[in-house]
Amino acid sequence: MTEIETVPPAERTRGEGIAARVLRIALTERIVLLAVLLVVVVVWFRVLGAGGYLVAPYDLRYLGNALESMVPFALLAIAELFVIVSGRGGIDLSVGAIVSLAGMVFGFMVGVWEWPLLPSIVGCIVVGALLGAVNGALVAYLRFPALIATLATYYAYSSLALISNANAPISTPPVVALHSLTRNIQLPLLPPIPTHVFTIMIPCVVLAWVVVSRSTYGRALYAVGTNDVAAEYATQPVARTRFTAFVISGLLSGVVAVVTVAQFASARPDAGIVGNGMALPAITVAVLGGVAIQGGIGRVGGVVVAALLITWLNAGMLLAFPEGAEGSRYQLLALGLVLVLSALLNTFALRRYGRLA
Amino acid sequence: MTTTTEAVTAPARRRPRVRAIEGQELALIAVVGALWVVLSIVTDTFLTTGNLQNILFTVAPIALIGIGMTAVIVTAGIDVSVGSQAAVVMVIVALLARDAGLPFLPTVAVAVVIGLVLGAINGLLVAFGGIHPIIVTFGTLNIYRFVALQIFGNEQVAGVPATLAPIGGGAEGRILGVPTAWWITLVLAAAMWCYMRYWATGRHLYAVGGDPFAARLAGVRVRRRQISAYVLTGACVGLAACILIGSGGLVQQNVGTGLELRVIAAVVIGGTSIIGGRGTVLGTLLGALLVGTVSSAVTLLSWPSELTQLFIGLFILVAVGVDLLRERRRSAR
């Protein structure tokens, strides 16, 4: 076997100047770059606000409020992280459809069958995990390409969600009452922040971080995603690891389903699939957060900061472009540009330093 | 000096040759045929000129974009931005037709050129940016949608004239009773089928999808082939957008959303491998027909229209599943 006689990147980093070092860290440590960008975005909109270009103050209260839209973003992006890191073209196009379908089931449980809240929430998450398990079985055991399997289940799940209640939302009083789950909470020293940021998002993020970065499963996930054949030789359960990644993705989608129903005070059959759906922004945030589409690379921290960045960027643009749908239009532009640019950055960092965060 | 070389390999025994129509395509023809027969018997309305014309017309844009998408997926790429591309083309074309009164041919030309440009942007990013095609086109999906919405302003385009009616769904959009849109699709598909089967650069598309590095070493112009596939897709989207505007009327802001998934579904059902290196335009055409037939059947049987999506999902699973089984049997030898 011929060796590729390139220079070990480790040797190239010796003896570089401070500027080069800063550049290297910014490009290879994704979370640092994202943190810098986050500061830039916040400062920029503060300056715009001070200059009178915004229709409302871009202050702490506003930023705290905006966190509401971060929750589904962040959780689904972490769902994508699990699936994409698991490798072999891993991707989950069906997360939005799972949010819709699990959300409808949740709506039925709470609003029609009038189950108590806790069993309903558990039930909804279990349904999400089961739908994810279908994806996982198709991809991990039957070896369907993930893009295809989840495209198919995207169709199937959306169809079932739409049919389940004849294309109508469920918003009976018990469902409407769920809205209290997402009302703002006032903590000392902080602006009012939606409750479910604390009750749902932060626990999920911490749990995901433990699983990805500190557990043996996380190690197996990276091994399988980096090189599944080598992982098999290293006695890792390749199919089960991948299957589990899809189950976790479904599970997190189930959590998002609960959040979405509560947020809208209504179980909407098209909640996760309307427009471009929820899968696309989730994948975008994951990639921006440093998850490499070829698998085996990506961290929870990066994804969370990326979600925060996109959230506050979007929030700022709503103030900068208040007219009609202009704000959400520019959000599309920002999302697209940020995705392409961050991917270009990944390529550049990979070519220049042989690795990325 | 002479060297004797003995044959080191056994003579070919029952080795599969390359056939003009492949197994999966035959199976699709059988499935579509069977569906048509069953539907003709079960419903009174299926086997009517009007219904068949309608199926062919609605399938045409999907199949047309599918021609380009087949090339893209054969090169191991994917283009999820076609829906947004269609939106950009449609809003510009609708405005030009309404406000500038552009006649038929120039309108089509403008549509194709816009498509070409949008496709070229994707192609260049994929070929030179070193970014996975799905990421590139997810990005341009958003960006192109922004462009479309920006041109829309805050209102939809109403009162679009019937400039494009010759390729629309109405009576004047037919030749020999068959929608002109379908004729265009057929001609382009046939040309593409020949190109991908007999032309050197067409065969290179398969090499690019099989192993781009090795293809480059062999002297295949990998980047040129990749770009050409996306550009072709853009051009197909341009034409398809004209068909979608057809007899005019209203162009809404959400035009084209979800189009990419329908096209990809047709291509995949048609037997093209998502990992690249394998697939035919004929398969895509049949895949699109199958999707169109099912959609029509669901309507005619007065089932909820959302059921169509469930069927599409199942068809994808069956088509790819059959392919996986065949592949496994092949590698098990």
Add this chain to the structure above:
Amino acid sequence: MAGDVLLRLRGVQKRYGGVRALRGVDLDVLAGEVHALVGENGAGKSTLIKIVSGAEVADEGTVELEGTPLAGGSTQAAMAAGIATVYQEPHLFGELTVAENVFLGRELRTGGRVDWATQRTRVTELLSRIGLDPAIGDVRVADLPVAEQQLVSIAKAFAHSAKILILDEPSAILTDREIEVLFGVVRNLRAAGVGIIYISHRLDELSQISDRVTVLRDGEVVATKPTSELTVRQVAELMVGHELSSATVDRPTPTGETVLTVSGLGRTGAFSGLDLTVRKGEVVALYGLIGSGTGAIARALYGITPADEGTIRIDGEEVRLSSPQDAAAAGIAMLPGNRKQQGVFANKSIAFNISSAHLRHLAKLGFWFDRRRERSIAEDFLRRIAIKAPDVGTAVGALSGGNQQKVVLARQLVRAPRVLVLEEPTQGVDVGAKEEIHRLVLELADGGSAVLVISTDLPEVLQLADRVLVVRKGQVVREFARGASQAEVLAAAAGDEGEAVA
């Protein structure tokens, strides 16, 4: 019969970042000569080939073909000028036919359309010249067995009347018999005046095929001499730059109890009726040409592709191996044959690579991963087996082939295995690393493991093994004790000698 200078390199330099891969290389390839290019990994062979074949551009210096400078940077231009390259791994396209693969990128065209009829005639002629069944021209490559695919890739390079043919370790993937076919064609081309650059790790081949040898070390040419003036040992010394220690191994015949007992093991279509035993402390080699079934035996013993008949016993107890996890539980470890595909996690750290087979043993409370212990284990190995790397956080992909192989080997040594199966343990590693790996394997055997080496490298097999089992067509046909000669083992494997019952 060698004639004028065809290819002339003068002062070729190439830098990657801060490292000089080539430091002013001069090389002449004559018409009608086979010019061997040897050197350790990292000596600059690959870089040199990339420059000649147009995949890279030299920073300085000139490359001239028949007096005309080559611009470089375009493989197609190099090919058009008459430089053909056969890479070690076959770069073929499964969905295209053999004929299409052979002509890929250089199709015979009429307009844009491929001239299928002429191509078919040409391919038929070519395949019969190479010794392949001409009828496979219209077969999809994916439908061919792997060995045939590899010969197709060589046919492909011969298809165009090249002036310079570069063979990058062609023998590494071929069986000895296929090598003979290859050598026959190489000699033919030499007679026709083609200049051939032949790269190989197998120094014993050079005397059979090459006219001159150029030895590269650290990006410089240390010698260019007629092959007849050099011995294998001299070449090896030039490559490493210092005297090699004596390669003969002298160990007492192991007499410990039998650890691994395999009886009647078989897998349909791969091998059958396999009986073998390995004692504690013993090194047993399975030697067979590629395609003989040795690879399948290794995979069966590790549960990757389980056997469907026969039994495997460890310490007398029958074990069922239907996955690598089963094998690991039974105390079997395996060093896979293809490092890049089956061995390393390239962009992950040395520590990650070593711990990857032991996650459960490094867990606290069943799920929490003990990163401190992972690190200390890896640091321990870094010292013990001399892996050349700054620290255990270094990505394995940044290491040389030999060091990568040591990392993968270290993974198998974390918990001393009862049985260690090594598949091609030193394929594609440099001479120094090879010696080091051999030393480790013997050390492990001395420590009480039963070692089964599966290799197509005959000198290695004879050097390491206490016993050599020769496998042909999925069955053990001969057994040799230490001290067998290369010739008799090879003859048994190739099967043109009267068979003795094993």
